[in-house]
Structure formats: C-alpha cells, structure tokens
Amino acid sequence: MCDFPSFAFRAVVCPARVWSTYGMGVAPLVQTHWRTGNALSHYRRILRPGAAATHFDRNHLLFLLREMLRIRRFEEKCAELYSAAQIRGFLHLYIGEEAVAVGSMQALSTDDAIVATYREHGHALARGVSAQSIMAEMYGKQEGCSRGRGGSMHLFDAATRFYGGNAIVGGGLPLAVGLALADKMQGRPGVTACFFGEGAVAEGEFHESMNLAVLWKLPVLFCCENNLYAMGTALKRSESEVDLCLKATSYEMPAWPVDGMDVIACETATQRAAQAVRSGAGPYFLEFRTYRFRAHSMYDPQLYRTKDEVEEWKKKRDPIATFDARLREQQLLTDDDLKRIEDDVAAEVAQAIAFADAGTWEPVTDLTKFVYSERSPS
Ligand SMILES: Cc1ncc(C[n+]2csc(CCOP(=O)(O)OP(=O)(O)O)c2C)c(N)n1
Numbered sequence: 001m002c003d004f005p006s007f008a009f010r011a012v013v014c015p016a017r018v019w020s021t022y023g024m025g026v027a028p029l030v031q032t033h034w035r036t037g038n039a040l041s042h043y044r045r046i047l048r049p050g051a052a053a054t055h056f057d058r059n060h061l062l063f064l065l066r067e068m069l070r071i072r073r074f075e076e077k078c079a080e081l082y083s084a085a086q087i088r089g090f091l092h093l094y095i096g097e098e099a100v101a102v103g104s105m106q107a108l109s110t111d112d113a114i115v116a117t118y119r120e121h122g123h124a125l126a127r128g129v130s131a132q133s134i135m136a137e138m139y140g141k142q143e144g145c146s147r148g149r150g151g152s153m154h155l156f157d158a159a160t161r162f163y164g165g166n167a168i169v170g171g172g173l174p175l176a177v178g179l180a181l182a183d184k185m186q187g188r189p190g191v192t193a194c195f196f197g198e199g200a201v202a203e204g205e206f207h208e209s210m211n212l213a214v215l216w217k218l219p220v221l222f223c224c225e226n227n228l229y230a231m232g233t234a235l236k237r238s239e240s241e242v243d244l245c246l247k248a249t250s251y252e253m254p255a256w257p258v259d260g261m262d263v264i265a266c267e268t269a270t271q272r273a274a275q276a277v278r279s280g281a282g283p284y285f286l287e288f289r290t291y292r293f294r295a296h297s298m299y300d301p302q303l304y305r306t307k308d309e310v311e312e313w314k315k316k317r318d319p320i321a322t323f324d325a326r327l328r329e330q331q332l333l334t335d336d337d338l339k340r341i342e343d344d345v346a347a348e349v350a351q352a353i354a355f356a357d358a359g360t361w362e363p364v365t366d367l368t369k370f371v372y373s374e375r376s377p378s
C-alpha cells in the first residue's frame with residue numbers, strides 16, 4: 001500500500017482506491033476527479049487511513065463540526081449585515097469551503113504562521129482570531145483586529161501569527177516565502193502555511209515563490225484552494241494545464257490533491273504534509289479541491305456557472321451536511337449535540353455583532369495615521 005509520499009507524486013504508483021474516511025470505520029469511497037469524472041487513481045495518487053488519524057476521537061470530530069459551523073453561521077450573518085449596510089466595502093464569503101481551513105488548521109501549531117487571501121474569515125476564525133475582533137474589523141471599528149483599517153479583506157493578528165488577509169491575487173505567496181526564510185535564518189521551528197486560490201497560479205509571483213521555496217528548502221506549506229473559478233473565469237479557460245499539482249512538481253516540490261469537501265481528508269493530508277515540512281525537507285504543495293457555494297463577492301450575477309451546478313455541489317458535497325451525516329451514521333452525533341453546538345455558535349456570533357455595534361469609529365483627525373510618516377524628512 002502506498003503511503004503519503006515525501007517526494008514528488010509522479011514517482012509513485014498507487015493502488016486503485018482513494019479513501020475519504022479515516023478511522024471512522026465506514027466503507028472506503030472511490031473518489032472521482034470533479035473535473036474529468038475519472039477515478040482519482042487515474043492520477044496515481046492516494047490518501048489512505050494512517051497513523052495521523054489516531055486522534056479522531058468523538059470530541060475532536062465534534063470540534064471539527066463546531067468549527068465549520070462557526071464559519072458558516074458567522075458568514076451567513078455577514079451577508080445579512082452587508083445587505084443592511086453595516087458591513088461595507090468588499091465581502092468574499094468562504095461558505096462551502098469550510099472544511100479546508102478547519103481541517104488544515106488542526107495540523108498547525110502556535111509556532112506556525114498563516115498567510116491567506118481576501119476570502120479569509122474562515123481561516124482567521126479557525127486560527128483563533130476572535131469573532132468579535134473580526135466582526136469589528138468588518139464594521140471598520142477601532143476594536144477590529146486591524147484597527148478597522150483593513151476590513152474584510154485585510155484581517156491581521158500578530159498574536160496568532162495570522163499575517164493576513166491580502167487583496168492582491170498571489171500577493172501572499174512571496175510574503176509566505178519571506179516569513180519562512182526569516183524563520184529558517186533565525187532558527188525558529190515554524191512552518192508557514194500559505195492559502196491561496198487557484199487563480200494565483202496564473203501569476204508570476206506563484207512561480208517565483210515555488211522556485212525560491214524549493215531552491216532554499218524553506219518551510220512553506222502551499223495550500224491551494226482550487227474552487228474551480230477565479231471570479232468569473234473557470235480554471236480550464238485560463239490554464240493549459242489544469243492539474244495544479246503538476247505545476248508544483250515541475251519545481252521538484254512534492255504535491256498532493258486533497259478532497260477539500262472532506263474535513264478529515266483535509267486534516268490528515270495537512271498533518272502529513274506539515275510533518276514533512278517540519279522535518280526540514282523543504283516546501284510542500286497541497287491542492288484542496290473545493291467549491292464556493294456563494295458568489296465570488298457580494299456583487300456577482302454568477303453568469304459563468306449554472307444554478308444546477310451550484311445546487312448539485314450543495315446537495316451532494318456540502319462539507320457540513322456530509323460530515324454531520326457521517327457522524328450520525330457512526331452514532332457520534334445526536335440532535336441534542338447539534339442543538340448545543342448551534343446555540344453556542346449563535347451566541348458567539350450575536351456577541352460579535354454586539355461588540356462591533358458598540359465599537360468606536362476612528363476620529364477623522366487620525367485618518368492619515370499609519371499612512372504617512374509621522375516625521376518629515378529633515
Ligand atoms: C493581481 C490581481 N489581479 C486581479 C485581481 C482581481 N481579482 C480579485 S479576486 C480575483 C480572482 C481570484 O480567484 P482565486 O485565486 O481562484 O480565488 P477565489 O476568489 O476563487 O478564492 C481576481 C482576478 C486582484 N485582486 N489582484
């Protein structure tokens with residue numbers, strides 16, 4: 001049986017099954033590539049149950065469900081607040097992709113650094129940035145994690161090593177390489193996990209970052225969230241090669257595709273990839289295959305995909321509904337458990353909104369503070 005490789009997947013020949021359940025005692029599923037419909041074995045890669053799955057006890061499984069629900073409910077409220085003009089500017093929802101941030105974040109420690117994109121509310125919440133400071137940031141209040149200066153796209157929290165939030169497609173990749181270089185040069189143990197959309201692979205920064213990270217053996221975990229679309233452009237309309245792992249392996253970087261709608265698969269794959277990075281082997285690339293259920297941002301008529309396509313993903317692959325069903329199948333979740341979780345989450349979101357409402361606006365006199373140098377050059 002082939003194990004998770006510590007070298008480029010192209011050297012690996014795996015058996016014909018991909019397992020999407022780990023330590024939960026249910027039958028293995030054959031997973032198909034969502035673009036071609038081929039069994040993933042066609043791509044000669046495999047995720048299988050392994051040692052990393054041992055801590056999947058009931059408490060941890062319920063925690064994963066709770067974390068995904070925190071993101072879902074928080075963002076559903078954000079959409080309402082946006083319509084009510086309480087949140088302004090841009091707003092990109094992560095709904096549908098929650099399993100990626102929640103699963104992968106379990107494999108990262110407080111020593112590690114996170115870099116994300118403008119679709120980063122879920123990553124910030126899963127990393128431990130408080131819902132209150134995120135909501136206040138979206139309201140533009142001083143109590144926000146970026147003092148109300150960044151808004152939805154620029155969440156930042158040094159205390160949790162959450163280095164943003166970045167509006168520039170691909171902009172986080174060189175930052176992650178720099179953070180990892182600093183950690184390496186200063187002998188710190190951290191891994192830098194860099195989340196970015198598949199749209200970033202069209203950017204020069206992606207290729208420069210891949211190259212340098214391998215060349216300098218930097219501790220970067222590249223987490224590509226492939227949700228098939230970059231705004232209104234489908235991947236196949238912009239890339240001649242749509243297998244993104246091949247792009248990483250062309251830089252001699254080990255790469256692995258992950259079912260991004262399966263929180264256990266996301267955690268397991270990230271555990272193993274992070275372990276490889278921590279061992280000093282250099283960077284790793286994970287391609288999380290996922291899907292966003294909502295529009296790209298709040299202004300998007302979604303003419304580039306059909307309603308049927310979206311409905312099918314929601315019906316068959318919702319990471320929360322499918323996980324809920326798997327837990328119930330295993331008698332690990334009851335209605336009471338779910339109600340307790342939902343009530344806690346609702347209370348947390350309500351507190352976040354109250355905190356943001358009660359927050360303070362920055363005085364107009366401070367508007368240029370941190371924008372221009374406080375001292376004039378002599
Ligand atoms: C350098 C740059 N070019 C273009 C844009 C405009 N833009 C904003 S989001 C986006 C799509 C990015 O898609 P992807 O990387 O797949 O992330 P997703 O939104 O799907 O999470 C584009 C082109 C930008 N912000 N930065």
Ligand SMILES: [Mg+2]
Nearest residue numbers: 197198229230
């Ligand atoms: Mg995308």
